[in-house]
Every structure is written in structure tokens, then in C-alpha cells.
Amino acid sequence: MGAARLELVQGTGPDAPARRIPAASSDPTPTRVRVIDGALHCIARQGVAGTTLDDVARAARCSRATVYRAFPGGKDAVLRAVVDTEVSRFFSALAVRMGEAVDIEDVLVAGMSEAATEVSGHAALGQVLRHEPELVLPWLAFGRLDEVLAATCAFTTPFLGRFLDTAESKRVAEWATRIVVSYLACPATGVDLTDPAHVRQLVRQFVLPGIRALSSRPGARRPAAGVSSVARVDPAFAAHPIETTKGDVS
Secondary structure (H helix, E strand, O other): OOOOOOOEOOOOEOOEOOOEOOOOOOOOOHHHHHHHHHHHHHHHHHOOOOOOHHHHHHHHOOOHHHHHHHOOOOHHHHHHHHHHHHHHHHHHHHHHHHHOOOOHHHHHHHHHHHHHHHHHOOHHHHHHHHHOHHHOHHHHOHHHHHHHHHHHHHHHHHHHOOOOOHHHHHHHHHHHHHHHHHHHHOOOOOOOOOOHHHHHHHHHHHHHHHHHHHHOOOOOOOOOHHHHHHOOOOHHHHHOOOOOOOOOOO
């Protein structure tokens, strides 16, 4: 996975799920799909370093030679295809959930909870994070995080743009992404981003007030009806605020 790059087509939006930039011989075929799924199964069980092409071939129910024919670059090519495929699946899942939202609060709740669910429930990624974190952590800090933020924001901004202007959409997309990355990297007691109710509470307490502040600046576009109508804090949430510690939300 460490050799793979995050490559997304820019400008994807509510009606266009994330698409991959096709690499050489990247047409999906039954053999390639079996090899990718087999590699995911092996990585979930024994990690990247512990997975060999023979392991992948057995999991895919084909020969080592068949794997090489489908992926001439060998293990590195298989790993790049795995990352590419899983990124596409991730953004496709986000597109479905965010596309169903009817206001800004629902867009944020759907996107953040779905992202957390996809990441935390990914068996292969979980195995790598536990035993080979050096393959993933560079993407959560410093320059590589900027790449993740840019790709995620490029995808989610159009969904937010249904309710906010472009500049606000980009900023809110980055806020939401940073919140998800922060809580997944350093879980906080009492906050479960896979639970839409927890995410809704977080959005109402921290994100929507920020959106209202942005929208109140001189010259800012008046927010769509969805912002003002959902920005109210439910008394049930107000009575039980999120338990946070200093630095939980930046």
C-alpha cells in the first residue's frame, strides 16, 4: 500500500461518484477483481509485508502466473490496484449517502458518519493500522495529509455547494475531514463517529455555529434555507453535550 498513490478525477460531484484515473491494463475483469479481493482477504489476515503473490493467487483461486498476467508489475501493482479500488468504493459509498441528504446538517452527518464507518470497519486497513502503521500514518500527518484533504474536499465540496457558496463549501469540507481524521486517529471517550446521532450532536455543537459565523460576514452569500432551519440545537442534545477534552476539536 505504501507504493500506491491517491489519484482522483477532480470535479466529481453529487451526480458523479468518484472515478479512478485508469492506469495501464486497468480494465476491470473477473480475474483482476478476484485478485484484488483475494489480496484484501490476505492483507486483512496477515498484513502487507506478510502477504505474498502465492498467497494472493491461492485466495483468488488462480495460479501465480495468472496473477502476473493480470498485474505485470507483481505485488506492487496488485497493491496499487487494491488501494485504487478501495478509494473508489469509499467515495462511491459517500456519494450515495450524501446524495440523499436534504439539508446541510444531513449532508455533514451522512458524510462524516459514513466515512468513519467505512474506515473503521475496513478489515484490511484495520490490520495495517494495528501492525504496520508506518504504511498509513504518513497520510495522516504533514504533507501527505494535505493530499488526503485535497482529494476529499474536491469530492465533498459539490455536495455542500447545494447549500453554501464555493468558498464556504471548501472550508467546511476541510473542517469535516479534519474532524473525522482527528477522531479516528485519536478516539475520544463518548464520541462515536460511526453513530449518526453522535455525529449530529457534534455537527450541531461545533460545525453549524461555524457555518453561521462564516455566512454572517459582510459580503457572504446568504445561507440556503437548510442552514438556518437545522442550526437549532435540540433540547435533548443541549441537555447532554458531547464530552470532549481540550484539543478534541480544532
